[in-house]
Amino acid sequence: MGTHLNRARAHFGTDTRGMLEGGRHALLHTRSLEFDELRPYVPGDDVRDIDWKASARSGSVLIKRFVSEKHHKVLLVADTGRNMAALAADGERKSDVALHVLGAVGLITLGRSDQIGMVYGDARGSLRVRQSRGENHIESMLAGYHGHAGRHGPSDIVCQLTYVATHYRHPMLIVVVSDEPDTDSRLEDAVARLTSRHDVMWAMVTDMPAAGVKDGAYDVATGRPVLGSAATDPRVVAAYERAELRRAERLSQLLVARGVPRATITGSGQIRRAVGEMTRVWSRAG
Structure with missing residues (x-):
């Protein structure tokens, strides 16, 4: 087994029984x-x-x-923009956590002989890996993600979601791996288009909070401080935390309304729990 799959297995384990069963679409039910x-x-x-x-x-x-009797067609949709160069809540690089999540899904598909492909990219556009099976194929996809994540353009997962909604017409299971995007009309439209045709699950790698960091932390996309000198002002920190909570609630409400199982992941140690919860919810859908 390749380097990236082995690292994912170290965090996720080897028991994938019962995962990615069920779903809404008839081709997955027989x-x-x-x-x-x-x-x-x-x-x-x-x-x-x-x-x-x-x-x-x-x-x-x-x-x-x-x-x-039938196997799933799985599509990983991943953000490789600059947001993924930031630190996750547990202190790991977000792209490393995301890579392990992608690898965990790959391990599940290996046990089921599912076909799996990937779309990844940033605000500039998307790269597509056709669906296939096997360890070598999955390891190659993970290596492609690793080579791009956090290195180039700004993050905009809506670009990848829109690409998938436009180019993938046959129903499949879509697993989105990104950070927590802002909820706006573009995201709402993209999620609506995807869920009208596909099953969707979403794993989100959370940012390390700016509150409590000595310098107030920096936005990796812009290089600007998030809180700056105000990081020591309790009123500013409280307002920041309230704004972040509202942002998370809006995103959660959107995904709940569209029937999208989701999980927030603070680090690689949370992957087994998060992926297990998502797949159980999805398997009982429909």
Whole structure:
């Protein structure tokens, strides 16, 4: 296994069973009659799959799992703009955390033989990697992301979302990996276009807060201080924190309204939890 996949595996682990199952679109629903294993029932499961005899023996409700006949088509959509050169909340470079998230999704698809591709870029435009399978393909995609992230143009994930909405017509699972973008009409329109056709999940790498940093922190996109000399003024810090909270709430409201499972990730140590939560919510959608 390649360098980037191995690093992702170190943070995510090797057990990917039960992840990326379900979804809304019919092409993802079909299955064979080949039994795989039993697992605990969770709200949203099809009650027709309950194994009542096994449930009676175990004392808990168990669901039969079957082998999927069809595989997903997965598209990673990632920000490689200058925002990703900043530090995440846990102190890692945001692009490194994002790379590990992308690798974690790649590891899940390996276990399912899903096809996976990628669109990544910044405000200047997008690069496209066609969908395929296998370790070498995924490692190559991760290397491409690593070579571009945080090195060139300003971040604007809406550019990548719009590119996907325009060029990808067949339903698929889209996994967006970026920081927390501002909510405006451009983002609202792009998310609406994507969710009308595709399943979408969103993993967001959070910034290290400017409040509490000695110099008030700097915006990597502009080089300007976020709080500057006012970083020691409690009133300014409180106003900054309230503004950040409102910004996060607006973004959350947009994604909830569009049925987009999302997770905020402070560092690589949070990836297993965050990806697990997103995939469980998505698997029960529809």
